[in-house]
Amino acid sequence: MAEADRYEDVVRTRGEEKFAEFEDTDKGLLGRFHELLHSTPAIVPLIVLLAACVVFGLILGSKFFSPFALTLILQQVQIVGVLAAAQALIILTAGIDLSVGAVAVLCSVIMGQFTFRYGVPAVLAVPIGLAFGTAIGAVNGWLVSKVKLPPFIVTLGMWQIVLAVNYLYSANETIRAQDIEAQAPFLQFLGTKFNLGGAVFTLGVVLMLVVVLVLAYVLRSTAWGRHVYAVGDDPEAAQLAGVDRHRTIMSVYMVVGFICGLAGWVMIGRFGSVSPSATTGVIGNIQAITAVVIGGISLFGGRGSILGAFFGALIVGVFELGLRMAGADPQWTYLLIGVLIIAAVTVDQWIRKVTA
Amino acid sequence: MTQPVLEARGLVKRYGKVTALDHCEFDLMPGEILAVIGDNGAGKSTLIKALSGAIQPNAGEILLEGRPVSFASPNDARAEGIETVYQTLAMSPALSIADNMFMGRELRMEGIMGSLFRKLDRKRMEDFSRQKLSELGLMTIQNINQPVETLSGGQRQGVAVARAAAFGSRVVILDEPTAALGVKESRRVLDLIQEVRARGIPIILISHNMPHVFEVADRVHIHRLGKRLCVIDPKGHTMSDAVAYMTGAAVPEGVAEPA
Numbered sequence A: 001m002a003e004a005d006r007y008e009d010v011v012r013t014r015g016e017e018k019f020a021e022f023e024d025t026d027k028g029l030l031g032r033f034h035e036l037l038h039s040t041p042a043i044v045p046l047i048v049l050l051a052a053c054v055v056f057g058l059i060l061g062s063k064f065f066s067p068f069a070l071t072l073i074l075q076q077v078q079i080v081g082v083l084a085a086a087q088a089l090i091i092l093t094a095g096i097d098l099s100v101g102a103v104a105v106l107c108s109v110i111m112g113q114f115t116f117r118y119g120v121p122a123v124l125a126v127p128i129g130l131a132f133g134t135a136i137g138a139v140n141g142w143l144v145s146k147v148k149l150p151p152f153i154v155t156l157g158m159w160q161i162v163l164a165v166n167y168l169y170s171a172n173e174t175i176r177a178q179d180i181e182a183q184a185p186f187l188q189f190l191g192t193k194f195n196l197g198g199a200v201f202t203l204g205v206v207l208m209l210v211v212v213l214v215l216a217y218v219l220r221s222t223a224w225g226r227h228v229y230a231v232g233d234d235p236e237a238a239q240l241a242g243v244d245r246h247r248t249i250m251s252v253y254m255v256v257g258f259i260c261g262l263a264g265w266v267m268i269g270r271f272g273s274v275s276p277s278a279t280t281g282v283i284g285n286i287q288a289i290t291a292v293v294i295g296g297i298s299l300f301g302g303r304g305s306i307l308g309a310f311f312g313a314l315i316v317g318v319f320e321l322g323l324r325m326a327g328a329d330p331q332w333t334y335l336l337i338g339v340l341i342i343a344a345v346t347v348d349q350w351i352r353k354v355t356a
Numbered sequence B: 001m002t003q004p005v006l007e008a009r010g011l012v013k014r015y016g017k018v019t020a021l022d023h024c025e026f027d028l029m030p031g032e033i034l035a036v037i038g039d040n041g042a043g044k045s046t047l048i049k050a051l052s053g054a055i056q057p058n059a060g061e062i063l064l065e066g067r068p069v070s071f072a073s074p075n076d077a078r079a080e081g082i083e084t085v086y087q088t089l090a091m092s093p094a095l096s097i098a099d100n101m102f103m104g105r106e107l108r109m110e111g112i113m114g115s116l117f118r119k120l121d122r123k124r125m126e127d128f129s130r131q132k133l134s135e136l137g138l139m140t141i142q143n144i145n146q147p148v149e150t151l152s153g154g155q156r157q158g159v160a161v162a163r164a165a166a167f168g169s170r171v172v173i174l175d176e177p178t179a180a181l182g183v184k185e186s187r188r189v190l191d192l193i194q195e196v197r198a199r200g201i202p203i204i205l206i207s208h209n210m211p212h213v214f215e216v217a218d219r220v221h222i223h224r225l226g227k228r229l230c231v232i233d234p235k236g237h238t239m240s241d242a243v244a245y246m247t248g249a250a251v252p253e254g255v256a257e258p259a
Helices: A028-039 A043-063 A067-092 A100-116 A122-145 A151-170 A177-183 A185-191 A203-221 A223-233 A235-240 A245-271 A280-294 A306-325 A330-352 B044-052 B074-079 B097-101 B111-115 B122-135 B153-167 B183-198 B210-216 B239-247
Strands: A193-196 A199-202 B006-015 B018-028 B033-038 B059-064 B067-069 B082-085 B171-175 B203-206 B219-224 B227-232
Touching: A028 A043, A028 A330, A043 A306, A043 A330, A067 A100, A067 A199, A067 A203, A067 A223, A067 A245, A067 A280, A067 A306, A100 A122, A100 A151, A100 A177, A100 A185, A100 A245, A100 A280, A122 A151, A122 A185, A122 A245, A151 A280, A177 A185, A185 A203, A185 A245, A199 A203, A203 A223, A203 A245, A203 A306, A223 A235, A223 A245, A235 A245, A245 A280, A280 A306, A280 A330, A306 A330, B006 B044, B018 B044, B018 B059, B018 B227, B033 B044, B033 B183, B033 B210, B033 B239, B044 B074, B044 B082, B044 B171, B044 B203, B074 B082, B082 B153, B097 B122, B097 B153, B122 B153, B153 B171, B153 B183, B183 B203, B183 B210, B210 B239, B219 B239, B227 B239
Parallel strands: B033 B203, B033 B219, B082 B171, B171 B203
Antiparallel strands: A193 A199, B006 B018, B006 B059, B059 B067, B219 B227
16 A cells, blocks of 8 residues: 555554543533433432422321322322333333223223123133233234334224224123122232221232332343343344344233233222223323323333333322312313423433433 | 355345345455455445345355355354444444443343343443453443443444454454544544454455555455455555456456456
């Protein structure tokens, strides 16, 4: 090679090269706060949750900070909490699931009808319901991953299909709480109450906590969890890096279907009865998405944590109960939740900006 | 004659009516840096994708150390010790350097935590990543848990090369590693490439940048119209010769016989 061609050599000799130094520069207080949020996005909803508790505590005093009120919040959010955990998983893969609430209702109907129409023992009817949920999830996952349809479209269709099947199959018949209690108490198992220092918990609340904690562990500390994030972040890159994209997406949708089945079981425990026209079928999806968004999970996928979604569900619960106790018009709840959604996404955009 | 590490015989790949690879030959010798150059649309990306398992050729065979292999996916090629640094780098921006280094081949904890609870051994993965990065002279890594998106373009390229070098026991393929980089950063990546070669791993370098190719390559594979036109020695030819050959402006001497 001719000497004249070595035009780039000058950069070699000129001074010291700072090519890959990963040194932290002092970015000031805001910068450090930004970095903290970037690494642990669940902090924002946690701060909002604590702030909401403090505000309501100041307004309502001991009425709000009673074990009764605080556990009531947990009981009221248990269904949405489980659905939000499922929704969070889907949204981490940059998808969205509009069918979660409908699947939960159908699963509860299946558990009830299998017991009362076909005489299947309740201990078997519950796993059958969970299997149906998983199967619906598998269909969603297959359509998204193999047929490459947008998740929004797939689950929009599935939502309508599942709701219709739910009404057709059950003939819009409610199974009464007394009948379940008398003949198949296992269906209401998650409604079992127990007392812990004046606070009343149900097994449904415990199940919600277990689902959230297990998912948090799995997403953080297993290869599968890392793959979920990678696929949501950049599917092409994940695949080239050696992640089986199809398997990851399929497994996510199936796990979500299973969790929706669990939510159906929680519903029977909470309401006592099995009702095909439960509102969860119609608004469960929006409630779950709201919790996830307030919880700081990015709708673009790959960012956020399941704990955030759980905090998001709790925030909604705290607002609902706190405002009701304060005697405010329920419309204020919706208004404030609307503000929170927009604020949460604004914060998410700010966090995504790497250079603060 | 020494046995090539990686060779391709009569590779054909068609996309509908377009023949991207037309009975293409390819040889990579042990310990060398082989540059692959060619005009746009000559089929060099297709050739590289076939060698790295990203696509499957319609005909022909690929031999690894003389043994026929067939790659159904990049993972198959990877299992044979062929690592590729893609032009897009194939990294997840929101995940950490360590997560990205081990994406798709994570290490689990020993004992019951690993086998039953599938827990990842973060410490082992972080230590390994840190060690590999500093081995390649990527200086002091302050925080291996830093998300990749907080790194500059050159740093990301450095991590991608380190990942390939750490796991590529037989061949490392680099697709346009300097295309998106500034002068200083490309310089550093070229040094990195030679660092990897010094450890005895042969490298396939795809590049449009003639000065870079002529500086680091031991041999230059010129690709034209879906096949290997010739292989030249950069010491015996000028950059103008190479450009003339790859664009068809000149025909190399004795092109009938493969170099």
